[in-house]
Amino acid sequence: MNKFVPAKPAGTRSVDEITGSRRLRRMRKADWSRRLVQENRLTVDDLIWPIFLTGGSNVREPIDAMPDVFRLSIDQAVREAERAAKLGIPALATFPNIDARRKDVTGSHILDPDNLINAATRAIKAAVPEIGIITDAALDPFTSHGHDGILRDGIIVNDETVEQVAAAAVLQAAAGSDIVAPSDMMDGRIGAIRDALDANGFQDVAIMSYATKFASAFYGPYREAIGTQGLLKGDKKTYYIDHANSDEAVREAEQDLAEGADMLMVKPGLPYLDIIRRLKDEFRVPTFAYQVSGEYSMIKAASANGWIDGEKAMLESLLALKRAGCDGILTYFAPRVAEILKG
Numbered sequence: 243m244n245k246f247v248p249a250k251p252a253g254t255r256s257v258d259e260i261t262g263s264r265r266l267r268r269m270r271k272a273d274w275s276r277r278l279v280q281e282n283r284l285t286v287d288d289l290i291w292p293i294f295l296t297g298g299s300n301v302r303e304p305i306d307a308m309p310d311v312f313r314l315s316i317d318q319a320v321r322e323a324e325r326a327a328k329l330g331i332p333a334l335a336t337f338p339n340i341d342a343r344r345k346d347v348t349g350s351h352i353l354d355p356d357n358l359i360n361a362a363t364r365a366i367k368a369a370v371p372e373i374g375i376i377t378d379a380a381l382d383p384f385t386s387h388g389h390d391g392i393l394r395d396g397i398i399v400n401d402e403t404v405e406q407v408a409a410a411a412v413l414q415a416a417a418g419s420d421i422v423a424p425s426d427m428m429d430g431r432i433g434a435i436r437d438a439l440d441a442n443g444f445q446d447v448a449i450m451s452y453a454t455k456f457a458s459a460f461y462g463p464y465r466e467a468i469g470t471q472g473l474l475k476g477d478k479k480t481y482y483i484d485h486a487n488s489d490e491a492v493r494e495a496e497q498d499l500a501e502g503a504d505m506l507m508v509k510p511g512l513p514y515l516d517i518i519r520r521l522k523d524e525f526r527v528p529t530f531a532y533q534v535s536g537e538y539s540m541i542k543a544a545s546a547n548g549w550i551d552g553e554k555a556m557l558e559s560l561l562a563l564k565r566a567g568c569d570g571i572l573t574y575f576a577p578r579v580a581e582i583l584k585g
């Protein structure tokens with residue numbers, strides 16, 4: 243048996259000498275003192291709730307890879323919008339699961355003024371005018387290949403895609419969208435959308451830029467939700483940012499602000515806290531994170547297995563995004579968080 247007894251070095255310092263009596267545990271000693279010095283807080287006002295739309299009526303389709311998230315027909319989306327407004331959630335973001343028969347190589351159905359996105363915006367705005375509506379002008383829900391742009395000879399064609407995205411943004415504004423949020427990462431789309439909105443009298447419609455959308459493995463469950471899994475050939479690395487890069491994210495954000503973005507978004511959220519902090523420090527503009535489907539599903543799955551406390555992990559992940567500098571967060575947890583925060 244090895245009996246090693248550490249010697250107390252001669253002249254050893256006391257903890258008071260080591261810390262200079264600066265004991266940081268003092269303020270952590272009770273709930274009241276922890277509350278008193280808490281630097282960041284999560285509130286209902288920080289939440290944007292992304293919801294999935296589908297055709298039909300009275301439909302609530304579960305999404306296997308996203309427990310407790312549903313594809314909603316428009317009437318159900320209106321009911322959820324009413325619930326969200328009652329909970330005090332400021333805004334919804336809508337994402338459609340488009341019938342495969344409406345998809346084509348150019349995503350032309352995005353230019354139908356009565357497509358699922360636009361019809362849902364009209365219905366929600368009519369029933370719940372006080373909630374903000376954020377719409378995505380990207381083509382991926384509408385293309386037969388699942389890419390966010392027009393695909394020709396194996397290339398995602400930038401400029402034609404931008405023209406179509408800008409036209410789609412105007413139709414979304416005409417339907418009542420308050421914020422257009424293009425998630426496609428084509429070059430020049432923010433300026434083109436701003437010009438198109440202004441030329442059509444939609445000066446008050448804002449743009450939230452998915453300025454730094456990274457090529458990420460965390461979007462998997464979302465692709466099941468909008469029905470593009472299985473369609474996508476290849477990857478999106480020619481338009482989303484390489485997740486190894488940070489300076490490039492700053493350049494993307496700088497450019498989108500110069501083109502007229504009102505708000506920036508970082509996506510995904512938790513693996514990109516450094517990017518959020520850099521953008522907030524650099525530009526001091528309203529900055530949002532998208533806690534994406536894979537982040538949501540990881541917490542739900544670990545929680546379902548009893549490996550973590552799901553609700554605590556949910557709240558901690560969102561507060562971490564606030565601490566990194568976010569003004570708000572798109573999260574599938576929004577209604578549950580709002581219920582908890584409202585007590």
Ligand SMILES: NCC(=O)CCC(=O)O
Binds near residue numbers: 380425462464535
């Ligand atoms: N345009 C919206 C998304 O791509 C969301 C991704 C996700 O939640 O994984």
Ligand SMILES: [Mg+2]
Binds near residue numbers: 428429430494
């Ligand atoms: Mg860009």
